[in-house]
Amino acid sequence: MKTAFIFLGIRINIASRARRRWLVALIFTAFAAMDLTWFWLDGKSFVGWLLIAALIALARFIGGRTYEGGLLPSYEGGDERERIRRYYASYLAYNYVDLAFLPAILAFFILHGPDIKYASPALHLLLERLPWGLLIAAVILFYTLPQAIVLCTEPDMEPDVKEAQ
Amino acid sequence: MNPSVPSEPGESGLYNRIAVLRAERGISRQDLADAMDVNYQTIGFLERGDYSPSLKLALSLAEYFSLPVEAIFSRKPFQPLSQQVYGTKPSDPEKQS
Numbered sequence: 562m563k564t565a566f567i568f569l570g571i572r573i574n575i576a577s578r579a580r581r582r583w584l585v586a587l588i589f590t591a592f593a594a595m596d597l598t599w600f601w602l603d604g605k606s607f608v609g610w611l612l613i614a615a616l617i618a619l620a621r622f623i624g625g626r627t628y629e630g631g632l633l634p635s636y637e638g639g640d641e642r643e644r645i646r647r648y649y650a651s652y653l654a655y656n657y658v659d660l661a662f663l664p665a666i667l668a669f670f671i672l673h674g675p676d677i678k679y680a681s682p683a684l685h686l687l688l689e690r691l692p693w694g695l696l697i698a699a700v701i702l703f704y705t706l707p708q709a710i711v712l713c714t715e716p717d718m719e720p721d722v723k724e725a726q
Numbered sequence: 727m728n729p730s731v732p733s734e735p736g737e738s739g740l741y742n743r744i745a746v747l748r749a750e751r752g753i754s755r756q757d758l759a760d761a762m763d764v765n766y767q768t769i770g771f772l773e774r775g776d777y778s779p780s781l782k783l784a785l786s787l788a789e790y791f792s793l794p795v796e797a798i799f800s801r802k803p804f805q806p807l808s809q810q811v812y813g814t815k816p817s818d819p820e821k822q823s
Contacts, residue, residue, distance in 0.1 A: 562767070640765040642777050716776070718767055 562643055562711065564718050566632055576720060581712040588623060589709070592616065592701050600687075600694045617700055624705030633708045647711055654706035661702045665695035736775025741800045745773045746807070747791050762786055 564576040575581045599612045625631020669692040748758055755773075759766035762783060771777035779787070779799075788795045808814050 562765075639763075640768050641780050641783060642768040642771060643765060716771075719770055 562633065562715060562718070564720065568632060575712070576718040578713070578715065578717050581715070585709045585712050588705070592620065592705075593698075596694055596697050596701070599697065600690055613697060616697060617704075620701040620704040624701075624708050631705075631708050633711060646715065647707070650710040650714070651707045653710055654702075658699070658703050658706055661699035662696070665692050665699050668692035668695055736777075738775050738778035739801065740775055740778055741803050742772065742775060743798050743804055744769070744787065747793070747798065748773075751791075758790070761790055 562575075565572050565574045567573070573584070575584065595612060595616045599609055599616070602609045602612065621631075623632045625633070672688050672692060744758075748755070755766045755769040759769045762769070764783065768777060772779060784795050784799060787798055791798060
């Protein structure tokens with residue numbers, strides 16, 4: 562793993578694990594905020610669709626889905642330790658990512674059942690959006706979790722010799 | 727404590743002499759990493775005993791240093807070189823002060 566990456570022209574140093582954990586927390590907070598914004602918007606409006614598309618594209622861009630894609634740069638030579646750590650992170654993430662989809666699937670079954678009577682139309686509207694909000698969150702986790710695990714578990718790195726020169 | 731000879735094996739459970747051999751030959755971590763085609767961070771993790779190398783990497787290191795694998799990696803702590811060559815025991819730092 563490299564000690565820095567470039568995001569929107571800004572060089573972000575990720576040598577320190579504490580810094581990487583803050584970064585992961587910040588990114589997931591931003592994703593959660595976007596998901597919640599969609600939740601309170603009219604999900605079927607143009608802005609709603611645009612927000613979903615932006616959210617998923619951003620998650621795909623940052624996380625990459627595969628163990629070596631996304632924003633987190635890997636060592637070009639194919640370092641064996643890094644490969645093992647990324648494989649393990651993918652294994653861990655995809656072992657549990659189904660748990661993120663389960664609430665969405667359950668919510669679809671329960672809230673879209675034929676016999677549900679809602680106390681108010683507003684509550685009905687909110688509960689109708691709940692499965693979609695959960696589904697978006699699950700897709701974001703699917704794209705980003707492996708790299709988040711790598712970022713959070715990799716110990717502090719030494720300064721990059723080549724970049725320091 | 728001599729930083730080049732870890733007293734604890736780290737996460738890997740392996741002791742190694744990579745730092746000593748590297749210092750002896752005046753090779754930087756980056757040089758060794760380039761020769762092994764790994765990231766220089768990996769050499770640091772190896773030296774600290776935090777990473778157990780693949781058989782291929784261990785054999786490549788042995789070949790690079792022209793030594794048998796067991797001279798570089800061990801499951802038991804290595805004896806300090808002074809002790810091994812001259813039979814002297816490391817002095818107690820508390821007695822010296």
